[in-house]
Amino acid sequence: MRIDIITVLPELMKSPFEASILQRAITKGHVEVHFHNLRDYASNAYKTVDDYQFGGGAGMVMMIEPIDKCISDLKSERDYDEIIYMTPDGETLKQGIANELSLKDNIIILCGHYKGVDQRVRDMFVTREISIGDYVLSGGELGAAVLCDAVIRLIPGVLNDETSALTDxxxxxxxxxxxxxxxxxxxxxxxxxxxxxxxxxxxxxxxxxxxxxxxxxxxxxxxxx
Missing domain, CATH: 1.10.1270.20 (tRNA(m1g37)methyltransferase, domain 2)
Structure with a gap:
């Protein structure tokens, strides 16, 4: 399995994957996890990835152009089974979803921030929207880490005793x-x-x-x- 995570805070994302079961899964080659800094796809010198929302209102919105460039770049290299957006209004993560995703080959996870992403991102690119609970975090990074942990531990060979996950x-x-x-x-x-x-x-x-x-x-x- 390959998981590509799009984020404005790659440094926040990396630590959960540098220890315990997730690190072992990566080291053994059961999964590849790659982090992509959305700011690398910004079109100006300030690396801007957000802007004010049309119609007024509090909070900034992640712009469509950098996200489009990043996803298009990734899709030019391989096909993806799912492009997942972490958002509080997505379907609530349950064990069945983790089971299903553990059977996929390539997944993109997009981490939201601020007031979320331009709706056109969700309409044009996202295939699935997932929430880890009825509360709001500062961004989608921690939710993405939770999703990855739930999925990766189910991949054959990751746990020392593969039957353990079946009795969770x-x-x-x-x-x-x-x-x-x-x-x-x-x-x-x-x-x-x-x-x-x-x-x-x-x-x-x-x-x-x-x-x-x-x-x-x-x-x-x-x-x-």
Missing amino acids: SFQDNLLAPPVYTRPAEYKGAKVPDILLSGNFAKIEKWREDQAFERTKLRRPDLLDE
């Missing part, structure tokens, strides 16, 4: 069950006996029941889906 919360519209590790007793708090029994059929049934009960208590909306 939301994969089957259930929250994950409680988990325990050593010691079996700590300050009077004990691990459930069933987990120490060695009866894996009963353990699996216990986990399924716990996942259902936890979901029913904490996220009953997931059961409706």
